[in-house]
Amino acid sequence: NAGVTQTPKFQVLKTGQSMTLQCAQDMNHEYMSWYRQDPGMGLRLIHYSVGAGITDQGEVPNGYNVSRSTTEDFPLRLLSAAPSQTSVYFCASSYSIGGRGTDTQYFGPGTRLTVL
Amino acid sequence: GESVGLHLPTLSVQEGDNSIINCAYSNSASDYFIWYKQESGKGPQFIIDIRSNMDKRQGQRVTVLLNKTVKHLSLQIAATQPGDSAVYFCAENIGPGGSQGNLIFGKGTKLSVKP
Numbered sequence: 138n139a140g141v142t143q144t145p146k147f148q149v150l151k152t153g154q155s156m157t158l159q160c161a162q163d164m165n166h167e168y169m170s171w172y173r174q175d176p177g178m179g180l181r182l183i184h185y186s187v188g189a190g191i192t193d194q195g196e197v198p199n200g201y202n203v204s205r206s207t208t209e210d211f212p213l214r215l216l217s218a219a220p221s222q223t224s225v226y227f228c229a230s231s232y233s234i235g236g237r238g239t240d241t242q243y244f245g246p247g248t249r250l251t252v253l
Numbered sequence: 254g255e256s257v258g259l260h261l262p263t264l265s266v267q268e269g270d271n272s273i274i275n276c277a278y279s280n281s282a283s284d285y286f287i288w289y290k291q292e293s294g295k296g297p298q299f300i301i302d303i304r305s306n307m308d309k310r311q312g313q314r315v316t317v318l319l320n321k322t323v324k325h326l327s328l329q330i331a332a333t334q335p336g337d338s339a340v341y342f343c344a345e346n347i348g349p350g351g352s353q354g355n356l357i358f359g360k361g362t363k364l365s366v367k368p
Contacts, residue, residue, distance in 0.1 A: 141296075172358075177261065179342060179358040180297070227296050241287070242356070244296030 138163050141245035143228050149251045150218040158213040158248050160228030168231045169211040173224040186211055218252045225249050263363045272330040274362045276343030281324060283345035288317060288328045292339045338366045
């Protein structure tokens with residue numbers, strides 16, 4: 138299994154540009170989520186999905202959209218990038234919500250995004 | 254412990270010594286806790302978890318202690334090795350009754366192992 142994969146690894150955008158961060162998992166996990174990681178802030182939940190066709194907002198959803206058309210993929214869209222969205226973005230998946238019990242969350246390698 | 258501002262707290266230990274990383278969690282309703290390890294340039298990696306009905310759980314070279322009275326979690330690493338150098342995060346899960354059942358992460362502690 139490849140686990141959780143993310144593309145691209147690095148991206149530089151100008152303010153106002155749009156882009157999609159890709160995330161895919163091949164473990165048949167129902168639950169997928171997106172986090173952003175900023176220095177001194179830990180990981181903060183952006184959006185999550187408990188299954189195909191179902192998404193919900195996390196702690197910091199503003200400026201981001203998601204969709205879940207398949208179990209495997211969970212793309213994160215920035216419609217109009219802002220410098221405040223400069224961060225490292227991690228996608229994660231697990232069998233159950235929040236990795237409860239023995240179902241841990243598996244994280245992708247991250248996408249480092251800079252918005253100028 | 255938890256970080257303040259932009260700088261992570263750092264724990265520096267000698268190779269072979271035991272390490273203790275502390276975490277204060279925020280919500281008394283949290284019922285599940287996880288420790289993650291994050292190496293530079295990589296995503297977080299699961300280390301060990303514990304439910305609120307336990308106060309201690311042991312893994313391979315790692316032990317997690319939970320003190321619900323003071324809302325404190327600690328990670329003990331025995332015989333610390335250079336490969337243990339990383340940032341360690343605690344995470345709490347408030348459960349299905351709130352916070353959408355997802356994890357809330359602490360800000361992390363950087364462990365530096367001196368050879």
